[in-house]
Amino acid sequence: MVNISLLQGAMKNRNISYEQAAEVLGIDRSTFYRRLNRDGARFTVEEVSKLSAMLKLSAKEMQNIFFDRELA
Numbered sequence: 001m002v003n004i005s006l007l008q009g010a011m012k013n014r015n016i017s018y019e020q021a022a023e024v025l026g027i028d029r030s031t032f033y034r035r036l037n038r039d040g041a042r043f044t045v046e047e048v049s050k051l052s053a054m055l056k057l058s059a060k061e062m063q064n065i066f067f068d069r070e071l072a
Contacts (some may be wrong), residue, residue: 002066014056016054
């Protein structure tokens with residue numbers, strides 16, 4: 001499950017709007033909102049990669065936001 005509050009915080013800190021994120025993912029803004037409201041359960045691996053690149057997340061930040069367990 002995605003930690004939505006951490007994702008939103010990362011977006012806010014980097015001045016990335018929902019509209020910009022949706023555009024990078026190639027989805028409608030309303031679809032992005034729905035995914036956030038469903039705890040990000042529908043983000044694909046490719047979308048996680050795109051969001052991580054757009055936000056310039058460190059490996060630790062990406063793990064904390066997108067994965068609920070530590071990766072091996």
